[in-house]
Structures are given as structure tokens and as C-alpha cells.
Amino acid sequence: MLDYVGQWIEVAIALGVTVGLIVVIRLVVPWVLRRIDERTPQEIDLTYWHLLVAPLGWIVAIVGVYATLLQLPLSDVYINKINVGLAVALTAAVVYGALRVFNAVSEKYRQRLVAVHDQRAIYAGMVKKIVNIAVLALAVIIILGQLGYEITPLLASLGVAGIAVGLALQDTLGNLFAGFYLMLDQPIRPGDYIHLDSGEEGFVEDIGWRNTCIRPWANNLIVIPNAKLAESVVTNWHLPVPEMSVYVRCGVSYYSDLEEVERVAIEVGQEVMARVEGTARDWTPIVRFKEFGDSNINFVVVLRVIDPTVRYLLEHEYIKALFRRFNQEGIEISFPMHTVIMRSEEG
Numbered sequence: 464m465l466d467y468v469g470q471w472i473e474v475a476i477a478l479g480v481t482v483g484l485i486v487v488i489r490l491v492v493p494w495v496l497r498r499i500d501e502r503t504p505q506e507i508d509l510t511y512w513h514l515l516v517a518p519l520g521w522i523v524a525i526v527g528v529y530a531t532l533l534q535l536p537l538s539d540v541y542i543n544k545i546n547v548g549l550a551v552a553l554t555a556a557v558v559y560g561a562l563r564v565f566n567a568v569s570e571k572y573r574q575r576l577v578a579v580h581d582q583r584a585i586y587a588g589m590v591k592k593i594v595n596i597a598v599l600a601l602a603v604i605i606i607l608g609q610l611g612y613e614i615t616p617l618l619a620s621l622g623v624a625g626i627a628v629g630l631a632l633q634d635t636l637g638n639l640f641a642g643f644y645l646m647l648d649q650p651i652r653p654g655d656y657i658h659l660d661s662g663e664e665g666f667v668e669d670i671g672w673r674n675t676c677i678r679p680w681a682n683n684l685i686v687i688p689n690a691k692l693a694e695s696v697v698t699n700w701h702l703p704v705p706e707m708s709v710y711v712r713c714g715v716s717y718y719s720d721l722e723e724v725e726r727v728a729i730e731v732g733q734e735v736m737a738r739v740e741g742t743a744r745d746w747t748p749i750v751r752f753k754e755f756g757d758s759n760i761n762f763v764v765v766l767r768v769i770d771p772t773v774r775y776l777l778e779h780e781y782i783k784a785l786f787r788r789f790n791q792e793g794i795e796i797s798f799p800m801h802t803v804i805m806r807s808e809e810g
Contacts, residue, residue, distance in 0.1 A: 514567055518560025525552045550609045558602040562595060569594075638673045641689035645670050651692075651699055656771045660696035663687070700771035706743060709766040709774045711781055714759025715789075716797040721760065724794055725750045728764050731788050735781045736766060741773030758797040 526549075569591040651657055651667050657677070658664035665679035675692050677685040700707055715724050732748030746767035753761045766781065768774050789796060 514560075514563050518556055518563065521556040521559070522553065525549065525556060547609060547611075551606050554602060554605055554609065558598060562598060565594065566591060637690040638688050641693040642670060642672050642675075644693055645675065645689060650702075651675075651697060652701070655699050655701040657700065658698040659687075659692075705771055706767065706769045707771055707774070709768055709777055711764045711766065711778055711785075712753075712761065713764065713785065714756055714761040714796060716758070716795040717760060719760070719794050721752065723792065724762070727788055727792055727794065728762075728785060731785045732764055732766055732781060735777065735784050739773065739777050739780055741768055741770035742777060743767035743769050758799050 573591070645651060651670070653667050653669060655667045656665070657667060663677060663679070663685050665677040665685060668676040668678045668684065670689075672689075674686045674688055677687060679685060713728075715721075728750045729748045736742040736744060736746065736748070749765040751763050751765070753763055755761075764781070764785075766777055768777055786796075
């Protein structure tokens, strides 16, 4: 009789401790966290601690019920079933808590991207769904193994099915993951002006799941698969900064005064850059003579723009102004010509 009463006392104590811990976790801990929130700087975020309260309550309840049941005079068969139930319940509680925190973190990150109109927000939402599906599938497999089911054939079937799906969707998946790379690593961004090694160039309009759209000066759209774009050599004229050099090549006759040519070219560059919008006004043009050509001494003038789209207009205006100034100064740009020497042979 005393043993019977003692067992029920132990059961009551286990239940009491379990209920007490649950009350502490569900009521006391949130109150303490709220007090900490009120007394700490705003940059300290305790949101994720609040998210762990419910999973911890479930874990304490599961362990408490398990400890309570062990106080009862049960056979080995029932104890084995209780152990299996404990493993399954703990797995579910841990997965629930982990996904709750992960979803909160990823959603907060996605909202930040949405606030600044960053297209990576699309991929952030998709990554969250993929991770949720993968974790839930792994949890189901683990629980089936805990319940005694043979999971090796299931894993083999899933592997074969995954290979088949991967082969069928090879191009689609390649473009999808290339899109992930472009959005996360950001070698290009919407609004950037880029040039591909295949010759295409233009403004990046959109980076989608499968394709990237580029708008050239003709104002139509070039649609490029993400996988092809990720494999291309890309020149991004907006990175690391939009400011870039503009090179204008020219040549003058061998009878020209090169000091005078250099002075005039710099003066014309300063005048044109002062009146064309989007140029680096504090930049002093540079003249570098390059080679002795067939009919000219060739040189290059280095100008500077802060907006890459202005470079064509700057080249246009500079060539007109330099040609006009050379005519005024009497500096000759020679036509291509060759000297032919003819010899006659006797007898």
C-alpha cells in the first residue's frame, strides 16, 4: 500500500514540476523579456527569443510527461513505445522551433529587400520555401526511422526520382541557380550598364528566375538565359563606381608641333567637359602620343565621365570641337597615304 501511494506521490511531483516549468516558460520568461526590451537600447532585438518560448514549452511538456509515465509500473513493451513517442515528439518540437526562428529571420531579411526595391526579395522568399520543404522532408524521414520503418528503400527511390527530375529540368535548374548567383553575388544589378564578350551591351532591366533582360540603346529588349550570362565575361560600367575614362584616338601630320597639339587637345577637352552634363568637371584631360603611324603621329586623349551613358555624347562633342579647333590653329590631320618609288631596269 505504501509503495502504491509513494508511486502516485512521485507522479504528482513530476506533474507538478512539469506544470511549474511550463508556467515559468510561458508566462515568466515572456514577462522578463518584455522588461528587458523596455530597458535596453533599440538596436538590441529579442524577437527571436520570444519565438523560442513556445517550442521550449513543448519540449518541457514532452519531457515532463515522459518522466511522469516512467514513475508508473509499466511493462517493457509500453516503456519501449513511450521511448519511441518521446523521440518522435522531441524531433517534431525541435524542427518546429528551428523553422519558426528561420522563417522569422528570412522574412525580416526579405522585408528589408522589399523596402529598398531589391529584386533579391523574390529569391529570399523562394529560398525560405525550399528550406522549409527540405527540413520537413528530412524530419518526416527521421520520424519514420524512429517508428521502425525501413527508410533505405525510400531514400533510394527518392534519389532515383531526384536524378530523373534533375535530368529533365537540367536547363531550367541551371538557369535558376545561375539566377541565384546573379542576385546574391550581384556582379550586375538592375540599372547597371554592361557589355558582354559576345557583343551585347545595354542597361540591365530585370534579373528573373530564368532570364535576364538587357535594354540596348535601340530601346528594345535582349533576353539572355541566366546560365549563359553567368558564363560570359561581363564588363559592368557601374562597378565599382560609375565614373570611368573615355578614350578618344586621333592623329596629326608629321609636320605638326606636338607641344601645340597637346595644348590644344587639353584645352578643347576642358571646354567640352565643362558644357556636357555628366562629366567629371574636376578632371584634367590627358594626352598621350602612342605611335608613328603610316601618315600621322597617333595619340589618345583621356577624358572622364561620372555617368557611363554620357561617354558617347562626350566623344561626339569632343571630336567636333577638336576638328574645328585644329582647322583654326592650322594643325593638319593627314589623309592616309603611301609613297610609291618606281625603278626602271635597263636591258
